[in-house]
Amino acid sequence: MAKSRSTLVKRTRQEEVEHPPTYLSNYVHNILVDLPKNVSTCGYENTLTDEALFNWTEIKNILRLPDDLVIFDQPLEWFKDKLVLIWGIIHAAGKTFMKITPEKRAKLLSCLPKISDPSVDRSPAARLETTLIVTAAFERFLGNVYQSYCSRPVPFLLRDLLATDEISEVFGSIPVTFSQFLAGCVSGLNVRNISWHGFFSENELHINLVSCLIILFASMADITNSKQLNNHQRPPVNLIARSGILLNFFPDLREKENETIEYLDRSKLVNPVQRIYWERILQSFKSERYGECLVMMLPQLEQSLRTYFCPSNLLCAQPSEFYVTLDQIISVVPSAIDDESCTVSDVLGENLLEMLRDAFVYMDGPRIRDKISHGEVDLQDINHALCNHVLSMALGVMMVLSQEEGVIEQCLLETYLSRAHPSSCLRRVMDTGLVCLLNWPDLESTGIIESSDVLSLRYTVYDLFDIQHCSSLRDVLKQMQDFVNKDYFLRLHRLNLDTSAVSQARKLVSYFQAISERITEAYHFGKDRCDTRPRHRKTYERMIAILPQLRTTLFAILATLVFVLTQPAVFSSDHHKRLLKSGIKFVENVLSLCHKEKNRWLEIEQLTNNISSQYSYYINKNIELVKKL
Numbered sequence: 095m096a097k098s099r100s101t102l103v104k105r106t107r108q109e110e111v112e113h114p115p116t117y118l119s120n121y122v123h124n125i126l127v128d129l130p131k132n133v134s135t136c137g138y139e140n141t142l143t144d145e146a147l148f149n150w151t152e153i154k155n156i157l158r159l160p161d162d163l164v165i166f167d168q169p170l171e172w173f174k175d176k177l178v179l180i181w182g183i184i185h186a187a188g189k190t191f192m193k194i195t196p197e198k199r200a201k202l203l204s205c206l207p208k209i210s211d212p213s214v215d216r217s218p219a220a221r222l223e224t225t226l227i228v229t230a231a232f233e234r235f236l237g238n239v240y241q242s243y244c245s246r247p248v249p250f251l252l253r254d255l256l257a258t259d260e261i262s263e264v265f266g267s268i269p270v271t272f273s274q275f276l277a278g279c280v281s282g283l284n285v286r287n288i289s290w291h292g293f294f295s296e297n298e299l300h301i302n303l304v305s306c307l308i309i310l311f312a313s314m315a316d317i318t319n320s321k322q323l324n325n326h327q328r329p330p331v332n333l334i335a336r337s338g339i340l341l342n343f344f345p346d347l348r349e350k351e352n353e354t355i356e357y358l359d360r361s362k363l364v365n366p367v368q369r370i371y372w373e374r375i376l377q378s379f380k381s382e383r384y385g386e387c388l389v390m391m392l393p394q395l396e397q398s399l400r401t402y403f404c405p406s407n408l409l410c411a412q413p414s415e416f417y418v419t420l421d422q423i424i425s426v427v428p429s430a431i432d433d434e435s436c437t438v439s440d441v442l443g444e445n446l447l448e449m450l451r452d453a454f455v456y457m458d459g460p461r462i463r464d465k466i467s468h469g470e471v472d473l474q475d476i477n478h479a480l481c482n483h484v485l486s487m488a489l490g491v492m493m494v495l496s497q498e499e500g501v502i503e504q505c506l507l508e509t510y511l512s513r514a515h516p517s518s519c520l521r522r523v524m525d526t527g528l529v530c531l532l533n534w535p536d537l538e539s540t541g542i543i544e545s546s547d548v549l550s551l552r553y554t555v556y557d558l559f560d561i562q563h564c565s566s567l568r569d570v571l572k573q574m575q576d577f578v579n580k581d582y583f584l585r586l587h588r589l590n591l592d593t594s595a596v597s598q599a600r601k602l603v604s605y606f607q608a609i610s611e612r613i614t615e616a617y618h619f620g621k622d623r624c625d626t627r628p629r630h631r632k633t634y635e636r637m638i639a640i641l642p643q644l645r646t647t648l649f650a651i652l653a654t655l656v657f658v659l660t661q662p663a664v665f666s667s668d669h670h671k672r673l674l675k676s677g678i679k680f681v682e683n684v685l686s687l688c689h690k691e692k693n694r695w696l697e698i699e700q701l702t703n704n705i706s707s708q709y710s711y712y713i714n715k716n717i718e719l720v721k722k723l
Contacts (some may be wrong), residue, residue, distance in 0.1 A: 111401055111496075113365040117293040119410040121170065124284060130181045130300050138186040146194045146202060148313040153183060154268045161267055165274045165282070166257075170413060173281045180208055180275045180283070187309045188302025202312045207231050207473060210667065212304045218296045219374035219390070221304045222289060226389045227473070228307045229277055229286040234328075234469030235311065239264055239318060242326040250468070251277045252286055256531060265317050274301075281413045285723070287578040290467050291419060292397030293411040295367035308441050330472040334480060336460035339513045339522075340452055341479045344486035344502065348478075351380065354489065354501050362496045363398045375485070383483035385473025392463045395488045396420035399469070402495045418462060424450045442494055449487055459514030515587035516596045520603070521578055527603045527652050528575045530610035532568065534645050536619045545699075547706040548643040548650075555650045558657045567646060574653055586659065592666035598674040599655055599665075605681035606648060609688065613641065616690040636695045644684070647702045651677050657706050657717070664717060680705040 116123055140152045144253075156179055192200065192213050199213060209227050210220040233255065237248040240260050249255040256278040262270050277286040285303060288294060318325055347354060358364055358372050371394055378387035400409060400418055408418050423438060424447060440446050452459045462484060465471050490507050493500030512518045544552065553563050559577075561570055577583070620634040658665045683701055687694040 107115060110485055111362055112406075113367070113401065114409055115367065116295055116298065117300065117410050117414045118288070118295075118399070121413045122284075122288070122293075122411045123298075124342065125174070125177050125302075126285075126288070126300070127298050129177060130185065133178055133181040133185060135182060135185045135189055138182040141183045141186050141211040142190045142309070146190050146198050146309060146312075146669070147186070147307060147316050148183075148269070148272070149264065150268050150313075153272060156183070157268070157271070159268070159271055163271060165271060165279050168281070169211070170281055173413075176275070177282070180272070182305040183272075184276075184302050187306040188300075188304075189303035190256075191309060202308055205312055205315045206308065209308075210683060212301055212308070216301055217370075218299065219370045221299045221301055222294055222371060223308060223374065223386055223390055224304050225285060225289045225299060226393070226467075227692055228304075228311060229289065229388070230389075230467055230469035231312075232273075232277070232307070232311050232469070233286070237329055237469075238260060238325050238450070239323070241328060242324065253280075264321070264323065265314060269314060269317065273314070274413050276307065276310065280416070282415075284411070287417070288411050290393055291411070291417050292368075292393035292395075292400070293417075295365070296370050314419070321568055328470075330475070331465050331473045332475070333462065334475060334477055335466075337453075337462065337483070340449075340460065341483055343510065344483055344506070345373070347379070347482055347485055347489075347501065350501050351376075357489065357493075357498075357500045360658040361498065361500075363401065363492045365397075366403070368394065368397070375444055379481060379485060382478070384478060385471075385476040385480050388462070388466060388476055388484055389473065391485060391488055392420075392466065395484075395491065396423075396463075398488070398492055399423045403441070421455060424455060442491070443508065445510040446490060446507050448515070448587070449507070449510045451551070452514040453484065453487065456512075456514040456516070458516065458519045490721050493565070511584050512587045516593065516600070517587040517589065517591055520596055520600050521583045521586050523600055523603045524578050524652060524656065525552070525575060527606035527648075528571055528578070530606050531645060531649055531652070532571050532575075534610060534613060535641065544646055545703055545706075547703040547710070548646050551650045551706040551710045551713075553645050554710050555653045555657075558653070558713070558717070567649060571649060574649075578656055591659075591662055595666050595671055595674065598671060598678065600682060602674055602677045603652060603655070605678075605685055606652070609648070609681060609685050612685065612688050612690070613644075616693070617641070618689055619690045620693075633693050633695070637693065640695045640699045644698060645703055647706050648681075650709060651680075654713060661717070669712070669716050673709070676705065677706055 103194050116202065118126060138156070141149055141156065143149050157176065191202070199211070203209065203211065207227055209224045212221065212224060229252070233252045236252070236255050240248050240255060240258060243260050243264065244258075249258065253274075255261060256270055275282040277284065280287070283303070284308070285299075289299070355376060358369075358376070364372055371390055374389045375387055375394065378384070396419065399420060400423065403423055405419050411417060442450075454461060454463050462480075466473075486502055489500055493502055493504070494507070513522075552567075556563055556565070556570070559573075561573070600628040616637065620630070620637055658670055664670055680701055684698055686692070687698050687701075
C-alpha cells in the first residue's frame with residue numbers, strides 16, 4: 095500500500111545525498127537493536143527441544159495469548175510487552191543453535207536452500223544474506239502448504255498468507271502467531287520486510303534472530319512431517335527464460351572488476367553503514383554465487399533509489415505505515431513521490447526507467463525482485479548473464495543519480511528501448527507472425543486464383559502501403575517485416591496506446607504461430623497420404639485450394655493492424671476494437687477447423703471470405719488512405 099503523496103526531492107548537481115545514521119525509526123530501532131540487549135535467556139531454556147526445534151507448548155505458556163487473538167488489532171504498547179518475551183525465546187534459540195552438534199545443525203539446515211551457516215560466518219553481511227534467503231524460502235514453504243489445502247491463489251504477501259485460516263489450521267495458533275511476531279506484522283520485528291526493502295544497516299540484525307529464523311523454518315517443517323502432510327511443491331519459476339529478452343545488453347563486468355570496486359568506494363549513494371553489503375555483492379559476483387549476489391543487490395538498489403528520491407520522513411522503516419518501495423518509485427503510473435514539475439523519469443531518463451520497469455514491473459518481463467523475494471526462484475539456477483544485467487543496471491542507476499562517471503557508459507544507457515512493455519511485446523509478436531506466414535508451404539506457383547473477397551482485401555491493403563498490385567505476397571511479407579522493425583515501431587511503447595486494444599491485438603496475432611504450425615502439419619500429412627485413397631486426394635486438393643487465400647487473409651489482417659498502429663487515435667477507437675474482436679473470433683475458428691483430423695476446409699473458406707469482406711469494409715470506411723509512411 096502506498097503512502098500519502100509526497101514531493102520528490104529535487105537536487106542540484108552540486109548537492110550531495112545526506113545519509114542518515116540508521117534507516118530504522120525510533121520504535122523499530124528500539125525493538126530490533128536496543129531491546130535484545132536487555133533481555134536474557136533465563137526462564138526460556140525449555141522453549142527448545144532436544145532436537146533444537148521449538149517447544150510450542152512451552153512457548154504458549156510463556157506468551158499467554160488468547161486463541162482468538164488478531165495480532166494486527168493490537169496497539170504498539172502491547173507489542174512492546176510481548177516482544178520482551180519474544181526476544182527471550184529468540185536468544186534461547188540462538189544460544190541453542192550455536193552449541194548443538196554439527197550433525198543436529200546440519201539437519202536443521204537441510205530443509206533450507208543453501209545458506210551461510212550463522213555458526214560459521216557471523217559477519218553482518220552474511221547475517222543479512224541468510225535472513226533474505228530464509229524469509230523468502232519460508233514464504234514459499236507456507237505457500238506450498240496453503241496450495242495443498244486450497245484451490246485459491248496463494249496470497250501474494252507473507253503477512254496475508256500467515257493470516258489465512260488454512261495455515262492456522264495446519265500449524266496451530268501459537269506457531270503462526272510466533273511467525274507473525276518475527277516476520278508477518280509491521281508492528282512486530284517485521285524482519286522479512288525490513289531486510290528485503292533495504293533498511294538494515296551494519297550490526298542492526300542480531301545473529302540470534304537469524305538463527306531463530308532457521309529454527310522456526312525447521313520447526314514448521316517438522317509439523318508438516320509429523321502430520322504426514324502431502325505438501326504440493328510448486329515448481330520454481332524459470333527466471334532465466336523469463337529474462338531472455340533483456341539480456342546481453344551490458345558488457346561483462348568481470349572485465350571491469352577494479353573499476354567497479356573503485357566506483358563503489360567513492361559513490362555518494364552508498365551509505366557507509368551499508369557499504370559492507372556492497373562488498374558482499376561484489377564478492378559473490380566474483381565467486382560466481384550469482385543467486386546470493388542478486389539477493390543482496392535488490393534491497394540495496396531499492397534503498398539507493400529511496401535515499402535519492404524520498405524526503406527524510408520516508409527514509410526509515412515505520413511500525414504503522416507501509417514503505418515507499420522499488421515498484422512505487424519506478425511505477426508506470428505517476429509515482430507517490432512525483433510532482434508536476436519533477437518526475438522520476440526526468441531524473442533517471444526514459445531509457446533507464448524503461449530498463450528498470452522491464453526488469454521489475456511489466457507482467458511480460460521477469461519481475462526479478464518479486465520472483466526472488468517471494469521465494470519463487472531456485473537461486474542456484476541464476477546465471478552470470480542475468481546477474482551481470484541487474485548489477486550493471488544498479489550501477490547505471492547509481493551513476494545517473496550521483497551524476498558521477500561510473501562503470502556503465504551513459505551513452506549505452508541512452509540506447510535502451512523497452513522490451514517487456516505490452517506494446518513492445520505486440521511489435522515482437524507481429525514480427526513473429528510475419529515470419530510464420532513467410533514459412534508457410536509455398537503454393538504461389540500452383541496458379542490457384544483467390545476469391546474476389548480475398549483479392550479485394552489484398553489490393554486494399556496493398557494500397558494502404560502504396561505497394562504494386564503485381565508484387566508477390568512473399569516479397570510484401572518481407573517488406574512488412576522490415577517495416578515493423580523500424581524506429582517508429584521500436585518506440586511503440588512511448589505512444590501510450592489504449593491498453594485494452596493492445597491486449598486484443600496481441601491476442602489476435604498470437605494465434606498466427608499456432609495456425610501456421612497446424613497448417614504445415616496438415617499440409618505434409620495430406621501430401622503424404624493423398625495417393626492412398628480418392629477421398630484423401632480430394633481433401634488434399636480442397637486444402638491446397640484454400641491455403642493461398644487463407645494466408646493472404648491472415649497477412650491482410652496483420653497488415654491492417656500494422657497500418658492502424660501508425661494512427662494511434664484510430665487504433666484505440668471503438669470501431670477498431672470491434673474489428674479486433676471479429677479477427678480474434680476468426681483465427682480461433684480457423685485454428686480449430688484446420689486440424690489435420692478435422693480438415694474442414696470448406697468452412698474455413700467461407701469464414702475467410704466473410705472476414706475479408708468485413709476488413710475491406712472497415713478499411714474503406716474508417717481509414718484515410720495515405721502514402722507509405
